[in-house]
Every structure is written in C-alpha cells, then in structure tokens.
Amino acid sequence: MTITSVPLPAEAPQAAPAQNLAAPDIAALGLRESATFDRATIADIQRAAATGVYDIRGWGAKRKVPHFDDLLFLGASMSRYPLEGYREKCDTDVVLGDRHATRPLHLQTPVTIAGMSFGALSANAKEALGRGASEVGTSTTTGDGGMTPEERGQSKHLVYQYLPSRYGMNPDDLRKADAIEIVLGQGAKPGGGGMLLGQKITERVAGMRTLPVGIDQRSASRHPDWTGPDDLEIKIGELREITDWKTPIYVKIGASRPYYDTALAVKSGADVVVLDGMQGGTAATQQVFIENVGIPTLAAIPQAVQALQELGVHRTVQLIVSGGIRTGADVAKAMALGADAVAIGTAALIALGDNDPRYAAEYSALGSAAGFYDDFQDGRDPAGITTQDPELSGRLDPVAAGHRLANYLRVLTMEAQTIARACGKSHLRNLEPEDLVALTIETSAMARVPLAGTSWIPGVQGSF
Amino acid sequence: MVTLTAPEAPAVDVLKETTVDLAASTVRELNQAIHNAEDGQAWTVTNPGGKHSLAVGINAGIAVTIDGHAGYYAAGMHQKGDVTINGNAGVGLAENIMSGTVHVRGDASQSAAATGHGGLVVIDGNAGARCGISMKGVDIVVGGNIGHMSAFMAQAGRLVVCGDAGDALGDSIYEARIYVKGTVASLGADCIEKPLREEHLTELAELLAAAGRTDNPAHFKRYGSARNLYHFSVHNSTSY
Missing domain, CATH: 3.20.20.70 (Aldolase class I)
Structure with a gap:
C-alpha cells in the first residue's frame, strides 16, 4: 500500500509493520481499537494526507465477504x-x-x-x-x-x-x-x-x-x-x-x-x-x-x-x-x-x-x-x-x-x-446445488442453497 | 529422406480477377476464399449490401475491391495488400490494421482505423467519432471532417485531416501526431498545438501524396501531446 509515483515527504508516516504491537500488549494496556477507525484505516488517512494520492495496490478485495x-x-x-x-x-x-x-x-x-x-x-x-x-x-x-x-x-x-x-x-x-x-x-x-x-x-x-x-x-x-x-x-x-x-x-x-x-x-x-x-x-x-x-x-x-x-x-x-x-x-x-x-x-x-x-x-x-x-x-x-x-x-x-x-x-x-x-x-x-447447504443466512440467500439443518432458502418461495 | 514433389500449380490464375457476388455467396465463403488466396491475386466483391466483417484478416498481398457499401469492421485486422471500398464503410473500418492500405471512397463511421498498428487508411469523405482511437502506428488520411474524441489515447502514427476536427481531439494522447487543415472544435486533455517544422512538412507531404491528395502541407496545423499526464500526480486531478 505504498505509493511510489509520488515521493513520500520526509515527515510522512512510514507504512507500519503489519504487527507492530502484539495483541497481549494491547490488552495489558487496556487499549481499545475502534472498529470504524481501525489501524489500517488510520494509516490510510495518514497516507492520503501525506501524499495527496489515492492508494494503488495489487491483489483483490481484502475485506471479508460471504464466500x-x-x-x-x-x-x-x-x-x-x-x-x-x-x-x-x-x-x-x-x-x-x-x-x-x-x-x-x-x-x-x-x-x-x-x-x-x-x-x-x-x-x-x-x-x-x-x-x-x-x-x-x-x-x-x-x-x-x-x-x-x-x-x-x-x-x-x-x-x-x-x-x-x-x-x-x-x-x-x-x-x-x-x-x-x-x-x-x-x-x-x-x-x-x-x-x-x-x-x-x-x-x-x-x-x-x-x-x-x-x-x-x-x-x-x-x-x-x-x-x-x-x-x-x-x-x-x-x-x-x-x-x-x-x-x-x-x-x-x-x-x-x-x-x-x-x-x-x-x-x-x-x-x-x-x-x-x-x-x-x-x-x-x-x-x-x-x-x-x-x-x-x-x-x-x-x-x-x-x-x-x-x-x-x-x-x-x-x-x-x-x-x-x-x-x-x-x-x-x-x-x-x-x-x-x-x-x-x-x-x-x-x-x-x-x-x-x-x-x-x-x-x-x-x-x-x-x-x-x-x-x-x-x-x-x-x-x-x-x-x-x-x-x-x-x-x-x-x-x-x-x-x-x-x-x-x-x-x-x-x-x-x-x-x-x-x-x-x-x-x-x-x-449439483443439492449437494450443498449454507452455514449462514446470507450465504444461503446468495448461493440459493438451504440453510444447514433446514430446507429454508431466504427469498425462494415455497422453501420453509 | 523423403522425396518432395513440386506442389501443383494454384487453381486460380494469378492474372485473372475473381469476382464474389454477395447476393449469391456468403461472407464466410468470401473470407475463406481470400484467406486461401495467394499474393498477386485481384478480387472484386459485388453486392456487399452493407454486410459486416467483409475482407477481414487478409494475410496475403492481394487487391480487394468492394463495389458498394460495407458494414462494421470492413478490412478488420488487415495485414497485407490493398482493399478499396467504392462506397461508405461502417463502424471500425480497418480496425487494428497492421500494414497494407485500405481506401474508402465515401465516408467512414466511428472508430475508423481504431488501434491500428501500421499501414495506411485513406478516407476520401468524412469520418465519424473516435477516428484513430488508440492508434498504435497506423497512418490515417481523411479528406473531409472527423468527429469528436478522435485520436483518443492515440499512441503512435499520424492522423491527417483535410477538413475540420470535432470536440476533444487527441484526448489523453501519447506520441501520435495529428495534422488538421481546418478548424478544431476543441482539444482534449493534454493535447496541444505544436510547431509545424520542416520535418513535419516533409512527412505531411508524403502522407498526402500517398493518399492521392494535392492539399498544401503548409496550410495544416500540428497537434500532439503536452506530456503533462504521463505520470500520476495529485496536481493533475482537475485535468481529467
């Protein structure tokens, strides 16, 4: 997530190592991380403010999605x-x-x-x-x-x-x-x-x-x-x-x-x-x-x-x-x-x-x-x-x-x-789909296979 | 060691002109026949009726004349030889042409010579929008006017316009050169007028002559890339 087209100013924060604070230390200090402004989000804002350019990277979506x-x-x-x-x-x-x-x-x-x-x-x-x-x-x-x-x-x-x-x-x-x-x-x-x-x-x-x-x-x-x-x-x-x-x-x-x-x-x-x-x-x-x-x-x-x-x-x-x-x-x-x-x-x-x-x-x-x-x-x-x-x-x-x-x-x-x-x-x-069941309601609705242990497919008429 | 025997003489007389009547034959039959053709042959297509994909993928030094209007992608991916269309051409005339010549006596629709890598495309009449879009080395000479967004992202090659150019000419252009004799409605992002030096007058004269035109090179203006958008920069955010 570094931008190389634009040189980072000297005072810009360097990309933080992925794990710079081990989980037990956070707990011991009683620190609470924001779910909305987590560390990656804060780093993104800091990087955008320092460089004025959006982040370009490879790979695909990293957020968790039904899969x-x-x-x-x-x-x-x-x-x-x-x-x-x-x-x-x-x-x-x-x-x-x-x-x-x-x-x-x-x-x-x-x-x-x-x-x-x-x-x-x-x-x-x-x-x-x-x-x-x-x-x-x-x-x-x-x-x-x-x-x-x-x-x-x-x-x-x-x-x-x-x-x-x-x-x-x-x-x-x-x-x-x-x-x-x-x-x-x-x-x-x-x-x-x-x-x-x-x-x-x-x-x-x-x-x-x-x-x-x-x-x-x-x-x-x-x-x-x-x-x-x-x-x-x-x-x-x-x-x-x-x-x-x-x-x-x-x-x-x-x-x-x-x-x-x-x-x-x-x-x-x-x-x-x-x-x-x-x-x-x-x-x-x-x-x-x-x-x-x-x-x-x-x-x-x-x-x-x-x-x-x-x-x-x-x-x-x-x-x-x-x-x-x-x-x-x-x-x-x-x-x-x-x-x-x-x-x-x-x-x-x-x-x-x-x-x-x-x-x-x-x-x-x-x-x-x-x-x-x-x-x-x-x-x-x-x-x-x-x-x-x-x-x-x-x-x-x-x-x-x-x-x-x-x-x-x-x-x-x-x-x-x-x-x-x-x-x-x-x-x-x-x-075939008949071989599958879903663990979550979201997955059941998206994949159109029943929720495990039921015959219910959200959004499908006649399933229950 | 296998003894090789001489191949049989080609069935088609190389001096004879072959006519394909599209009122009786299919486009498939036409294209298969010219894909099997040999250097030096001449082909005439009658009753084209605006059909699509006429004379596409030619890979032999043959001359093809289409007597009438052609639809989309006429002479698409042209690689060798000459194609002449005695009529108008639809979308994507000579798209991705590699070499050889394609000459349209009438008008051409949008995206003429799109992504062409080489060769010469001559349009005696007007060309629609996106003429020379993403061109990569082809030379294009248009006798009349061209539509908007022509030479969009043009990478290499020359576009000569003897009439007027529409809006956003040469938007996001790379290294292609554009010559326009008439007016330009507007220039696209990063496209600017540039000085017409001696070497430009020379290449313009050559292009006009190749297209069979008598326009005076000195009456044209040259346009090309300001090269300000070649690298992403926060300061360019209002340019796009």
Whole structure:
C-alpha cells in the first residue's frame, strides 16, 4: 500500500509493520481499537494526507465477504451412495467452447489459469504459469500486454485476451491462440481500465505496448470499436471470420450484474462466459475500487447459472468462475453451483512463490510482510513475480516454479475429486446445488442453497 | 529422406480477377476464399449490401475491391495488400490494421482505423467519432471532417485531416501526431498545438501524396501531446 509515483515527504508516516504491537500488549494496556477507525484505516488517512494520492495496490478485495467457506457438502450415506475413494473413477476433464468453434479446448482438469499480463508479471513468471498449466493439461491466459513467445512456447493451451487497450494485438497471435477471451471487465474492478505504473514499463514492455518507456500507463475501460451487446455480436462475428470459426470465443465479465451480462454474452454469441468475482486479483488498481465495486464470487454464480438455464444453454455455453478459489473444496463448490470450470490467479502466484516467508526481511524493508505484500504495482517484488527488474525476476526459476504450480493444480483437482466421490459423483461436473447447504443466512440467500439443518432458502418461495 | 514433389500449380490464375457476388455467396465463403488466396491475386466483391466483417484478416498481398457499401469492421485486422471500398464503410473500418492500405471512397463511421498498428487508411469523405482511437502506428488520411474524441489515447502514427476536427481531439494522447487543415472544435486533455517544422512538412507531404491528395502541407496545423499526464500526480486531478 505504498505509493511510489509520488515521493513520500520526509515527515510522512512510514507504512507500519503489519504487527507492530502484539495483541497481549494491547490488552495489558487496556487499549481499545475502534472498529470504524481501525489501524489500517488510520494509516490510510495518514497516507492520503501525506501524499495527496489515492492508494494503488495489487491483489483483490481484502475485506471479508460471504464466500465458499460458508458452504458445506452433504456427503452420501443412506439415500445417496458414495464412490470408493481409491477405487472408483471420478473424471475431471472439461470441453470448453464447442458451441460454435470447430476447435474447442479439451482440458484434463477444470482448474485453469486466469489472465495476467506480461508487464504486470515477469517473463519468468509467465513462463512458469505456462509450464505448470501444461504439465497438468490445463490452459493459461495472456493479459493486457500481448502474447510473449515464452508463454506461447510453454503453454499447451493458451487463451489470448482481447482487451480494450489492444496492446500488442495482432492477427498472427490471434490465429496462434487456442481460445480468444474478450474482456469486458474483471472482478477486482468492474468498469475500470488497466493500469501499469512507470517503474514496470521497461523497454520490452513499452515496445510490446507501443508506449514510451517509464510512463504511467493507463488503459481504456471501454473497447474502442464496439459498445453494447448488439455491437459485441458483430465483433464476435469478425473474430470468428478472421480465425475461420476454429477458435473458441470467451467473454469475460467482472461480477456486478451477472444475470444480465451472462444473458447478453450468450445472445452475442459467446462460446464460454468467464465470471470474475470481487475477490479476483489485479496487478494495480485503486484500493477504493477493489474494495467497493463489484459483488462476491459466491453471489454472482447463481445469477449467471440462472441466465444460462433460462436460455437453455447451461453446459452448452460453459461457465468459468474465478475470484477467491483457493482449495479443491472451493473448486467443488463453484462447480456444484453450476460452473463448468474455474480459474485461479492469486493462488497461482502464491504457488509460484509469491509472499514466501523466506523473503521476510525484504518484505519488511518494503514496509510490508510475507502474507501481506500487495504492492504488485511498484515492481519491487522480492519473489521476482510482479516485477520487470532483471535481478529480482531472475530469482524465479520458471521450471521449479512451474512444478510447484503443477503440484498445486494436482492437489486442487484431487481435493475436488475427494469431495465429489463422497457425494457419489463420477465426474466433477455432476456436482449439483443439492449437494450443498449454507452455514449462514446470507450465504444461503446468495448461493440459493438451504440453510444447514433446514430446507429454508431466504427469498425462494415455497422453501420453509 | 523423403522425396518432395513440386506442389501443383494454384487453381486460380494469378492474372485473372475473381469476382464474389454477395447476393449469391456468403461472407464466410468470401473470407475463406481470400484467406486461401495467394499474393498477386485481384478480387472484386459485388453486392456487399452493407454486410459486416467483409475482407477481414487478409494475410496475403492481394487487391480487394468492394463495389458498394460495407458494414462494421470492413478490412478488420488487415495485414497485407490493398482493399478499396467504392462506397461508405461502417463502424471500425480497418480496425487494428497492421500494414497494407485500405481506401474508402465515401465516408467512414466511428472508430475508423481504431488501434491500428501500421499501414495506411485513406478516407476520401468524412469520418465519424473516435477516428484513430488508440492508434498504435497506423497512418490515417481523411479528406473531409472527423468527429469528436478522435485520436483518443492515440499512441503512435499520424492522423491527417483535410477538413475540420470535432470536440476533444487527441484526448489523453501519447506520441501520435495529428495534422488538421481546418478548424478544431476543441482539444482534449493534454493535447496541444505544436510547431509545424520542416520535418513535419516533409512527412505531411508524403502522407498526402500517398493518399492521392494535392492539399498544401503548409496550410495544416500540428497537434500532439503536452506530456503533462504521463505520470500520476495529485496536481493533475482537475485535468481529467
């Protein structure tokens, strides 16, 4: 949460270490922290007063929102038969984009890698994502900065993002892509454009984006040559014509009005809808935007699924959900609510080595701590992931980091299978809302599954 | 070692002009045919009827003439060769053009040559709003007027306007250069008039000649970035 574009005045308060006063000391002194003006809030006000600039940071929403943690699975028993955990098959593959495209993707696991740009991430990090994803037969995705040879070379299935900025967009790369993802928004900032601060605009990044080296780059929030669903339909038609109808076309939306956005994406001809909730990450966005715009992933999925079902295209137009996926349980819960696949971004970076405690001293020197570091915008990432600094990015071995990611993807898949078998499912996609209950009334209302121990779903007529 | 045999001669006579009548053929058939085309071929499209995505993604040195009006994204992502439209063009003419030439004899709708990375787009008539939006190296010559918000966030390339420019010209412009012969309704954020030096007169003369125009370069004014918004600063908060 430091601002590096504007030098801090000498008298400005330095960012406080995450835990500068241990909890027992506070209690012993009889100090009472304000719930409204907590220490992070006070630090934000002090920082704003000192610098006159809003806080820009990476990561996704850090506030607590209703999430998958408040859902539980009902394992099989008398009325449902479980599958033998180590004997019976539980398949995990998924086909994406077979509605109109003649070359759909066939992935071995429904856990995919979300769009992250070269520019935001180092070339080594992009390569590691490609290596890890390819090792387990899933896809990775470019970002707002074009396609690098490193990631195309290392990614068996590469999704090419089509963004408002069109940085590095060219028909050769478009034809090389295994899928095209038209980005309307992302969960961290629905309605917001991209941002990459000058310290990360190196010569290579600037060259790929046709920008001067070292400037603070703003990218547009609206596409330059289409507006609204009628135009999008024509735009999708153009992309299909250029790629001879071979390549699947995804439409990615940031979760705000997912019922309408999903319906309009289907109407516009999308093969796949990608839905990103507010916990989804970003490389650089205003904190006020991250924390206050958009809705949680959990609240967004049932609305999107409802739109697909009402249009009769659930499973025909696939739904990929992202934003806060951390465990195989999260994967299983998203799929039980109706997703065909999920995407991970923040969790993938952590698997590569982001926020690793072995860099504790360096995080501290940056005014942060392992587990808290979110200054992806300033390019000084000790782990060598969100940086363009050759010395720092050289710390990340793309082969070893790729293996770590592959390990993590395997764990996510196996965890989801464990749950699916317990629910008697021979394929992850067979998980269904009936397998779930909610722990809180809020979660029950949002996920549209009963409150545990009851058959009550708030807002659903006929439940009690 | 595999013995290679010479490929068969192309079915299409390279000297012969092929006509595709869109009253009888589909847009898909047209685009597939020109994607399979080889350098040096000439294609004519009749009865285009304002259809969308005509002659998109051309990647061979061919000449395509569209006899009539084209809809959205005509010559989209154009990469090689020349496209001529003997009529008007809809939204997103030659969007993201990489190289080659696209020439419209009539008017073009909004977002003409949007995000173009290279090549030359010539519009003999007027262009609508957002002409050259986010342009990244393309050269654009417009014989008539252009609409509002043209060259918004323009990064590189040259935009030449022989008529007048609408409101907010060059808003948030980066390194693109704009030449306007007529009036400018208003300039956008961080866009200013700049001196027209010898090298600008030279490049302007080249661009006008490439577009087949006879306007006098000395009658134009040059606009570009003041470069005041290249870095975030609290003092710029009223500029946006």
